Amino acid sequence: MWVRRHRWTVDLPLYAVFLLLGPNWNGTGSWGVRAIPMLFLLPLLVRRRFPRIVAVLIIAGAASVYFNEIWAYDRGRTELAMAVVLFNLVKLGHRWFAASIAVAIVVLDVQWVALYATYSDNPTFTMISVLPLHIAAWALGEFFRKQDQLTAEEKRRDDAQSRAAVAEERTRIARELHDVLAHSMTVIVLNAEGAKLARHRDPEAVDRTLDTIVHTGRDALAELRRLLEVLHAGQAARSPQPTLAELRELVDQSGREVALDVTGDPGTLPASAALQAYRIVQEALTNMIKHAPADATGRVGVAFEPPEVRIEVTNTGGHAAPAPALPSSGRGLAGMRQRVEMYHGELTTGPLPGGGYRVSATLVVRP
Incomplete structure (x- = not known):
């Protein structure tokens, strides 16, 4: 119950992962410039309150990262952030909006492969290697949404039984x-x-x-x-x-x-x-x-x-x-x-x- 009232505690491991990934150390530009993509993650702090707005901001931030040569290789953190907002939308029941965000994620991944994965022997594998992350995010969102619905239904049933008993x-x-x-x-x-x-x-x-x-x-x-x-x-x-x-x-x-x-x-x-x-x-x-x-x-x-x-x-x-x-x-x-x-x-x-x-x-x- 305490964790449910303080949802931010659940996010602490996630924030730790974002920090440990660190900015891309290779490439030109100062460390401060290469660390700017970390700022694009700040909307995640309010993703439960404004799920759609945060999803749009994260996609916009991901586009900024993937179209900039200095930030482009900060892919791990960017893909994880997009997976988090996709999970959040599905869990809250915004399926159609989540579907449009999923399409945007695929488009960005295709664009990234087209621009930066030409050196790879198998660009297709580079493209599909991140898809399991987003598929898992969608599946987990569905699972937790069903769990929330079941909990709410049990609460309604308990309330109805209490009212009937009274x-x-x-x-x-x-x-x-x-x-x-x-x-x-x-x-x-x-x-x-x-x-x-x-x-x-x-x-x-x-x-x-x-x-x-x-x-x-x-x-x-x-x-x-x-x-x-x-x-x-x-x-x-x-x-x-x-x-x-x-x-x-x-x-x-x-x-x-x-x-x-x-x-x-x-x-x-x-x-x-x-x-x-x-x-x-x-x-x-x-x-x-x-x-x-x-x-x-x-x-x-x-x-x-x-x-x-x-x-x-x-x-x-x-x-x-x-x-x-x-x-x-x-x-x-x-x-x-x-x-x-x-x-x-x-x-x-x-x-x-x-x-x-x-x-x-x-x-x-x-x-």
Whole structure:
């Protein structure tokens, strides 16, 4: 990571090679004049920021070298500089521009051979001897470009997975908040209304109702605090979660006459599946408290029949006036459906023939 942030460190060996090549010591002219081609390499310092401009400047510098008898034999450094800009263009994805630079390199090499390689027994070999350098530069550019694309794709995939995980976590917490607060607030509001009506004729019932309100409110605060800890601390703060062992307390908290029937061994159920089953029962009871008449009775049945967990919550129609309408988010049934889908189960809801309502859910828990 440090090298990626300080790319100039990668260029140090390259600059060392340019310096070690040295100017052409043969020929006429002073050493200073013969060292001038080294100045043509300075644009390479900014080749990543201005790849096309630097490529044009390097080609212009190479042309100046190859058409000057004093500098013409400084070929090694010139060919290496042109290979570097060719590699840089291909790596950055400027293929068409790189192709035009490659043509310019070939033209310059042909011109150099025509002017200065006539003494050679094999001018053609002198010409093609430098081509592997430029072919390798192009191939390396393609390789590193593919590597950069792969790295970028992996980063995009990781970012997408992170966003999906965050969205899933937000959905999970929103579902938990809905189930906890909707149930608790419904119990509190209806018990408070009942206590208000019974305060003159049955003071003891008022005391029991207030106890239920206090207990439900404390439980709701504890659940809310736990969920907020999850938001701040992440995965480590997710426990403890409600379990099916607490169903009796949940049923008693409803303030209605609800029978509880649990068969099988809930201890073998994974914690996540137990939580989903608990929340489904909680939401079904919340709907019963909200919509069923005050004298309606209910039944909660949970059966453990590996690999399935069968849940059924029903309530009678009752004869009293319907309960006052309470605000609803409309997410209760959707939340139950999502929980069931997590375990490839089925959810069936609807009114009963003789009045009342039924919620039936199945979770498939495979080892």
